[in-house]
Amino acid sequence: xxxxxxxxxxxxxxxxxxxxxxxxxxxxxxxxxxxxxxxxxxxxxxxxxxxxxxxxxxxxxxxxxxxxxxxxxxxxxxxxxxxxxxxxxxxxxxxxxxxxxxxxxxxxxxxxxxxxxxxxxxxxxxxxxxxxxxxxxxxxxxxxxxxxxxxxxxxxxxxxxxxxxxxxxxxxxxxxxxxxxxxxxxxxxxxxxxxxxxxxxxxxxxxxxxxxxxxxxxxxxxxxxxxxxxxxxxxxxxxxxxxxxxxxxxxxxxxxxxxxxxx
Numbered sequence: 001x002x003x004x005x006x007x008x009x010x011x012x013x014x015x016x017x018x019x020x021x022x023x024x025x026x027x028x029x030x031x032x033x034x035x036x037x038x039x040x041x042x043x044x045x046x047x048x049x050x051x052x053x054x055x056x057x058x059x060x061x062x063x064x065x066x067x068x069x070x071x072x073x074x075x076x077x078x079x080x081x082x083x084x085x086x087x088x089x090x091x092x093x094x095x096x097x098x099x100x101x102x103x104x105x106x107x108x109x110x111x112x113x114x115x116x117x118x119x120x121x122x123x124x125x126x127x128x129x130x131x132x133x134x135x136x137x138x139x140x141x142x143x144x145x146x147x148x149x150x151x152x153x154x155x156x157x158x159x160x161x162x163x164x165x166x167x168x169x170x171x172x173x174x175x176x177x178x179x180x181x182x183x184x185x186x187x188x189x190x191x192x193x194x195x196x197x198x199x200x201x202x203x204x205x206x207x208x209x210x211x212x213x214x215x216x217x218x219x220x221x222x223x224x225x226x227x228x229x230x231x232x233x234x235x236x237x238x239x240x241x242x243x244x245x246x247x248x249x250x251x252x253x254x255x256x257x258x259x260x261x262x263x
Contacts, residue, residue, distance in 0.1 A: 003037035013066055016040055016059055024052040035059075076152045076182065080200055083208045084131045084148045084180050085238050093133040093146070095238040101231055103127045103169035127169035130180075134224070134232075143224050146217075147174040148198075152182040157190075167192060175222040180211065188215045 035041040040059035085095045107121030131148040147170045151157040178196040188197040196217025200208040
């Protein structure tokens with residue numbers, strides 16, 4: 001009797017994608033047992049008697065359905081990320097999307113206790129902010145890097161808030177940090193006070209309207225570390241809109257959302 005496919009989880013679907021992308025060599029664990037029992041995988045023997053795995057037609061249909069579902073989630077997210085990036089460009093900022101930056105975090109208390117006083121322990125984690133931007137300036141102390149993290153689903157937001165290290169990694173890389181939320185998924189008091197909060201209402205064309213500041217982000221002095229400058233130099237900044245990042249005369253630059261200070 002075939003296993004009911006509705007009992008399979010994201011772990012099974014992740015393994016199914018791995019088999020699809022690979023040569024199909026089996027791990028021979030219980031995840032594969034359940035995928036075989038559900039009919040999403042099948043065993044294949046070659047002339048030498050070696051056994052590999054192959055995704056069945058039913059498995060291919062499941063992969064396609066998962067892909068469609070993932071695209072349905074990602075499209076609103078990417079639309080709002082693009083909206084934020086465009087606003088930052090209009091505010092005279094240089095913008096990157098999809099960066100992977102190493103951020104220093106304090107080591108756990110037990111590790112700090114073991115470290116020598118002259119060599120405090122530090123953990124390094126990889127942070128991937130949705131939008132990272134700096135001011136278009138030649139003054140290092142005025143670069144004011146800002147992180148915007150975009151959430152369009154409440155479950156994703158709550159999952160991230162349960163991982164405080166991720167939020168701390170954003171703060172270790174920026175002068176200001178913001179959560180940009182699809183309207184209705186959360187209230188500002190659910191967001192840590194170290195973050196500003198914006199919301200965006202979906203528009204009829206499938207995009208998002210103006211960004212509304214619900215709570216300004218606290219600003220702190222911050223100089224971009226050399227390692228981050230190198231990462232920005234290796235990455236490709238978003239192509240600016242027409243005149244989006246053109247130098248303007250003093251006093252003519254549009255301020256960033258929530259930014260009352262002059263450039």
